[in-house]
Amino acid sequence: MTTPEYAHELRNLLLNGEGEIRRDLCASLPEATLAEILTDQPPQSVWGVLSAMQPWKRAAVFGYFNLDFQVYLTENIDKDELADLLTVMSADERVDLFKRLPDEAKESVFPLLAKAEREDIRKLSSYEESMAGSVMTSEYVTLTPDLSVTEALEKLRRQWPGKETIYYAYVIGDDRRLLGFVSLRKLILARPTAHVGDIMKAEVVYIRAVDPREKAAELIAKYDLIALPVVNGGAALVGIITHDDALDVVTEEATEDMLRMASTDAEEYENTSILQSIRLRCPWLTLNLCTAMLSSFTVSRFQDTISQYVILAALMPVIAGLGGNAGTQTLAVTVRGIALGMIPVGKGRKVIMREACVGLLNGVIVGSIVGIIAYFGFHKPWIGLIMLLAMVCNLVIAGLIGSAIPLALKMLKLDPALGSSIFITAATDVSGFFVFLSLATLMMPFLH
C-alpha cells in the first residue's frame, strides 16, 4: 500500500518519469492510488499519464476523480476521445459524468456512442439525485430459471468483463420480472445439472428506483448485502446498487444532516470557494437575524425592569446559553435518531414527552446549581429562585421544541435537519428571556 510519505516521489516519477517506469507504475499501482496522485495536476500532465494506461484502467482511474475535476479534464480532449472514454467507464460513473457535461459537449458526444450506451445513459439519468435509481448501475449479470448450473456459470464467465459485481446473479422472468437471485458461491457448490430456478433464492430483498437512496443504504446495511437489485413500478429489474455506493450514500447523508443542522449545506464540500461558502451560509445568518430580533423585541418589553436592576442583563447570557445548548443536544439526538430509523412512525409524541422529561430534570439540577451560585453571589434569595424557575422552563421548552421541530419537518416530508438549530435557539431565547424577565418583573418588589 502506498503510504503518504512516498506520494511525492511517486507523483514525480509518474508525471516526469521515463516511458517505461511510467507504464510499469500505471500497471502496478491500484486505481485509487493513481487517481489520488493525479488529482488536481495540470490536465496535460494527467492525460499524459492516463494515455500510458490500458483503456479499462484509464476509465477506472478517471472514475475515481471527483466530478468537477472529471468535467474539467474533458475540456482538454476531443469528442472522439471523450466517446471512447465514456464507452469504457462503468455505467453509473458514466451517467454521473454525462449529466455534468456542458450541453454542447453532450450533444456532440451522444451520437458517437453505441446504441447500448446511449440507452443506458437515458435510463440511468431519468432519476432524481435523492432517488435510489440515481445511484444504481446497469452492470450486473442476469440468468433465467431454466438454465442449468453449467450454462449459468458459462454465462457468468462470458459476462464477467465489465460487470461491477459477479458475486450475485439475478434471475429474471418475462419482461425482466425479478424472480430471485443466486450467489456465485451457491452456483459453484451446486450440482452442474441442477437448474437455476431450483437453487435460486426467491426471497429477495429489493428496492424501487423511486425510493429514497438512504433506504437502499439501510437495506444493504441491514441485510449485509454486496448488491441490492432495483426494480421499476412494474417489478422489472432495472439495475443494482453495490455495497461501495451504499457506503458513499451513508457518508454523504451523514454530512448533509450535520451541515444542515448547523444551517449550511453539504455543497460546501463540492465547491470550496469562499464566495460559495458565503452564498450557502449568509441566507441562514439573515434568517437568524430575523429570529434574533424576536428575542431582542422580547427583551425590549422589559426595559423598565432591566433599568431598575441591571444585573438581570448580565444574567441573560446564562439563560440563553443553556437553553441553546440543551436544545442542540435534543436536536442532534432526534435528527440522528430519525436518520437511523430509530424513531418509528407514530412514536413522535412519546419522543417529545421523553425529551421534555429530560429537560425538566436537567433544568432542576442545573437550575439548582445556578440558583445557589446566584444566591451566594448576590445575597438575594429571589435572584436564585428566578434563575432556577427560568432554567427549568427553558430546558423543558428546549426538550419540547428540539424534538418537535425535526419530527414536524419529517412529517411535512422535509429534511428534519434543515436549519433546525436556528429555530430552536430562537424558541429557547424568546421563551427563556420572557420567563426570566417576567418573573423578575413580578418579584421586583422583593428584589430591592
Place this chain on the structure above:
Amino acid sequence: MTTPEYAHELRNLLLNGEGEIRRDLCASLPEATLAEILTDQPPQSVWGVLSAMQPWKRAAVFGYFNLDFQVYLTENIDKDELADLLTVMSADERVDLFKRLPDEAKESVFPLLAKAEREDIRKLSSYEESMAGSVMTSEYVTLTPDLSVTEALEKLRRQWPGKETIYYAYVIGDDRRLLGFVSLRKLILARPTAHVGDIMKAEVVYIRAVDPREKAAELIAKYDLIALPVVNGGAALVGIITHDDALDVVTEEATEDMLRMASTDAEEYENTSILQSIRLRCPWLTLNLCTAMLSSFTVSRFQDTISQYVILAALMPVIAGLGGNAGTQTLAVTVRGIALGMIPVGKGRKVIMREACVGLLNGVIVGSIVGIIAYFGFHKPWIGLIMLLAMVCNLVIAGLIGSAIPLALKMLKLDPALGSSIFITAATDVSGFFVFLSLATLMMPFLH
C-alpha cells in the same frame, strides 16, 4: 421482501403459529427480518422460535439482535446451550457478545468451548473498541503461493461453510506474513495449473490492527473493497474487516461526531433511559454553565453603560445569536471536513484563515443589514455603526475559533467534535459582548 404492513401478522404466526408453519417461516424468511420481528419479545417466546431453526440460522438471527437484547436472552438458557450458540456464531459477533457477558457466565461457559474458539475469542478481544482489530473477524480463507489454482479452489470449497467472505482469499507465507490476495473471480478465470503465487495481486491494501477503525472504513470506501486484511506489528495476517462492518463503522462514527458536537454522546442510542440521557448531557450543561458565567461576568463589567442605555441589553441577543450560529456553521464544516479526510495535515492554518475571511464577509453583509435596521429603528446612527462593527468582529472570531478548536483537538489526538459547540458559543458570546459593549461605552458621549 417483508413490508412493514405484514409485520404484525408475521409476528403473530411466528410466536403463536402451529409447529409446521413456524418451521416454514423460520426456514424461508431472511435472518434480518426474523431478528426484527423477534426483537424485544419475551425471552421464552424468542427461544421458542429460535429453537425451531437450524443451528446456523439460529446463530445468524441471534447475531442480528442488538447486544443488550443478546445478553438479556442468554440469561434464559443454560451454559451448555450458550456454549453451543457461541460455537456456531460468527467470530466477530461471538467475541462482541462474550465481552458483554457477566463475569460468572464468562467463567462457566469458557471451558465448554473448543480450543479453537477459545483462542479466537482471546485474540479478537485484545483490541480496544476504537481500533480496527475490534471490528475484524477471523473467518477468512488463506492460501499459500505454491498451491495450484485447482488445489486453491478445492481448499476454498472445503473452507466455505462458516467463512464470512470467500470472494477474496489471502495469500500468506511463513509466519502468516501477508503476501497478496486473489479474488474468486480471478481463480475461476485462471488456468487450472497456474500457481496462486503467479496470479495473486501483491499490491494489497491492508491495515494494522491497532490503527483507528475509521481508517479501515476509509480504505474500504476508497478502494471499493469487499474485505480488508488486518495485520499485526509483524506484518502477519490476523483477521479481515468486511464491507458490512465498514458500513456500520461509518454510521457509528457519523453519529458519534454529530452528538459529540452537540455536547452529548452516541451512547444515547445504546441505552435509552431518561436517567442515562441526563447522565450524558448534564455534565456538559454544567460546563456550559461555567462558560456562560464568563459571558455574564463580561456583561456585568458594563453595568454602568447598560443602565444608561438599556436598549443595549435588548440588542445583546442579536450579537450572541449570530455569533453562535456562524460558529456552529464553521464548526460543522471543519469537524466533518476532518472526519472525511479533506483537511490535510499542515493545512490547518489555511483553513482557519479561510473561515476568518468567510466570517469577515458575512459579518459585513449581515452587519450592514442589522446596522441599517438599527439606524432606522432607533434613529441613532451610532447604534447602527456599533452593531455593524460588533457583528464583523464577532463573525471573524466565530470563523477563527470555530475552525481552530476542532483542529487543535485533532492535533492533541482528541475527538475534534468533543463538546466544541460549548467552547465556541462561549468564545463568541464573550468576545461579542465585549466588543459591542466596549464600543458602546466609548461612543456613549454620542449616544445621547
